[in-house]
Amino acid sequence: MIYSEVKVSGIEDVEKRLGNMKKEAPAVVSRAINRAIQNVKKNMGKETSSRYFITSGEVKKTVNVTKATKSRLKAAAISQGGGIALSKFKVNPGTPVRYRGKSRSPKVYKAGVKKSGGAKPLDGDPKSFVAVMKSGHKGVFTRISGDGLPIKQNYGPSVPQMVKNEDIMKIINKDANETLKKRIDAEVSNILRKG
Template sequence: MITIDADKLKEVEKRLSQYPKQAPVVLSRALNRTATNVKSNASKKAREIYRIKAQDVNKSFKINRASRNNLGASVVSTGGSIGLEKFKTNAREPSAKKPRSFKAAVKKQGSLRTILRGFVANISGVKVFQRTSKKRLPIQRLFGPPVPQMVDNPEVRQFINQQAVETFEKRLDHEIKRVMEGN
């Protein structure tokens, strides 16, 4: 987590000795680049652990950008559970014949696990279901974890925080150099 307080602002103003009024602009640019980087790193690290596509992870993120008047940027992941069909399964299409055992995996480590009475059906798109009894009905749809839960994984969170701090420091130096050189 990166915090911009009065001390950080004064430090940047001091480094920008000739252009102290540019400090909020420099900080907001560095924060915005860091926020974009956090989103891509979160997606990348979550996909290293979970068997999910980038687009399914990325569409859950919203970036609130910083400005010179509001030195605060945030990256928020929202959304509910994701259908199990978005993860790895051994059946992608519904089958007319009696299905073999249905298997699925959410995490990359480990193998596919058997889901008792699981099957794939095309109901407004292909989805994964499970019978709740030995009878034909009722059935329930199966879900994997939501993206916010994937991103909140301790391994992912630690990686994101580490990368955010490094990126912010690099971008801050770059933006200060840019202003000092007159670009």
């Protein structure tokens, strides 16, 4: 699990800026926090998919957001989940192994999780292979024992493991703080303009 929180501990500065409309401060701050936490979720997807062979949508599916309210000035984005099937990352070739017919199966499959590392051969013994199960699920599998049927699916890291990358979290937190500040400024200006 990876947990990212946006909160404001004191709203005195916002109250001061609002003057005689200071009762609006909790609403101003909660709206700003909620905008910032939505950016956290978006950036978790964007930054993770820019470094790993996974889609932004796959990342965002694992993120639950708890919004701020006027009485609770904090919000959280929590990513939870287990290892992801290796087939969701980059697998080359993506064609399933064939046992009959004219087309030949590849000598070795390659898989890549991190974009900076590229795809690496899955050349262990026994070798891994791509197959489509009766359910329609396409995965990367390895036989548990040389011949015979028992197979296990290969997995890559979980989304929380990828998101907790120091570079990703640094960008997410920096953007959340900037968004929070900008949104508070915009909300205060908006209320003062309406008078």
